[in-house]
Amino acid sequence: MFDSKKSSIIKDLDKLSFEYVPEKLVHRESQMASLRMLFRPVIESGRSATAFLIGSVGTGKTATAKRFCLDIRRYAMDAGKPVDHHIINCRRNNSDSSVLLSLIRHYDPGYPDRGFSVSEMMKSVKKHVEKRGQHLIVVLDEVDVLIKKGASDIIYQLSRFNEESINVGSSVSLIMISQEYVLDRLDTASLSTFRRTNAISFDRYKRDELLDIVRARSDEALHPGHVRDDSLELMADIAAEWGDARFVIEMLERSAMIAEEAGASEVDAEHVREAKAMTYSVVTESKLTELDRQQKLTLLAVARSIKGDAYVNTGQAEKAYVLACEEYGDKARKHTQFWTYIRSLSDQGLLETSVRGDPDGGRTTYISLPDMPAKVLKEKMAQLLQDES
Ligand SMILES: Nc1ncnc2c1ncn2[C@@H]1O[C@H](COP(=O)(O)OP(=O)(O)OP(=O)(O)O)[C@@H](O)[C@H]1O
Ligand SMILES: [Mg+2]
Structure with missing residues (x-):
């Protein structure tokens, strides 16, 4: 079914995946430097640190945190002061116990998912950390989900870990990541601990920064000379509106696949345009701007x-x-x-509705989004509404 011939354009598809973390994150040097500064005490005196990374979608927060942890581990190993790290996505693990479970399983993959209380689990985590005599960096990604759910006690507990620790070498640092500032939502006890937490902000990428990002990625992922420079420029132009690195990388991947599929020898602008149409359509764009305010609010919702x-x-x-x-x-x-509003948005092709029967005999209308990712649409509508007010 699949052609086994060697691909002519794509050299290494893995380098285009969102999990891949490049060795160097261009235009995130200052954020990396801030992290290094904050974590200096970790290496020098085994103390702990806390950092809060904030910025909108696709600005490299997760990637920077990952890169930083990998780098500091390497450095700490050479310095003979072992550091370990564990990343927890709080959208998937959105309660005290699932965060703790994820942490325990970092050490003990077979740990059962029920039968232990939160405080027992906390004790287990402490035991593991102390036994290793290592410094552990816990990354709480999308931490806003956890905080909004009111499950911030775990954050407090983790931050207090060091005060109660007996083994000097073992301590816990925190890196929290969020698209919005949420620390002020913490309960009072945690708030006093985190009030002075150092926030590192991630701005949306500018067009030329996106160009550097997509160029660097294409050097890694594609065979040399198989993507035209003006194609890369076009990708950066298109993605500039969102300032989102995920978008530009996705476009690189799609255009390369389209070009390869078409048997072309290089990625040209037409492939990019086709990739863009797949990602979202410009036609939709202009329609969005023209909606009235109530319709915009509806679509945002x-x-x-x-x-x-x-x-x-x-x-x-x-x-x-x-x-x-x-x-x-x-x-x-x-x-x-x-x-x-729903009907009119549906008439304009901006959303689709379908009616389905419920198990209890009623009928419910469901809404779907035909051609734009919800994330993209959400950003766009919020921006349009803000521009208006
Ligand atoms: N400066 C950069 N250089 C190279 N690749 C980058 C850079 N910034 C982001 N990327 C890549 O873009 C993609 C999105 O980045 P990342 O996941 O870090 O965004 P994010 O800020 O965490 O977004 P979200 O808020 O949606 O979680 C990843 O594949 C990442 O590797
Ligand atoms: Mg992220």
Whole structure:
């Protein structure tokens, strides 16, 4: 079924995956330097550190944290002061116990997922860390999810770890990552601990920065000379609107696949345009700008409530709509009016609706997004609404 011939354009597909962390993250030198500064005491005196990385989607927060941890481990090993790290995605592990479970399993993969209380689990983590006599850096990625759920006690506990630790060599540092500033939502006890936490901000990438990123990635992932320079420029132009590195890398991957599929010898602008159309359409773009304010709020609500799912029911979307109105200082319209917005957005092809029967005999309308990733749409609508007010 698949052609086994060697690919002519793509050299190493893994280098285009989102998990891959390049050896060097261009244009994130200052953030790396800040992290190094904050973590200097870890290496020099075994003390612990806390950092908070903040910035919008695709600005390299996760990648920078990973790169930093790998680098510091290497450095610490040479210095004879072993450092270990563990990354936890708090969207997937959004409670005290699942964060702790993930930590324990870092040491003991067979640890059962039930039967132990939070405090017992905390003790296990401590025991493991102390036994190793290592410094552990815990990265809490998308920590806003955990904090908004009110599960911030675990953050506090981890930060207090060192005060109670007996073994001098073993301590725990924290790197927290979020798209928004959430530390002020912590409970009072944690707040006093984290008030002075050092925030490192990640701005959206500018066009030329995206160009450097995509160029570096194409050097790693593609055979030399098989992508035109103006193609890379075009990718950067397109992605510049979002300032999102994920977008530009995705476009590189798609255009390379399209070019390869077409049997072309190099990636040209036409392949990029095709890749772009797959990612999102410009036509949609201009339509979005022209929507009236209530329709924009409705679409924002749909994008927010649908998250990673294929569909969201109208009830959930309407709740998100009321919240969005509140947030932007607009008056939420009545249910029937909300429906007309949904219908009109559907008429314009910006969303699709389908009616399905429920197990209890009722009928529910589900909404889906035909051609734009919810994440992208969410950002776009929020930006348009902000520009207006
Ligand atoms: N400066 C950079 N150089 C090279 N690649 C980068 C750079 N910044 C980001 N990337 C790549 O872009 C993709 C997205 O970056 P990353 O996952 O770090 O974003 P993020 O800020 O964590 O976004 P989100 O808030 O959505 O989690 C990754 O594949 C990452 O390797
Ligand atoms: Mg991330």
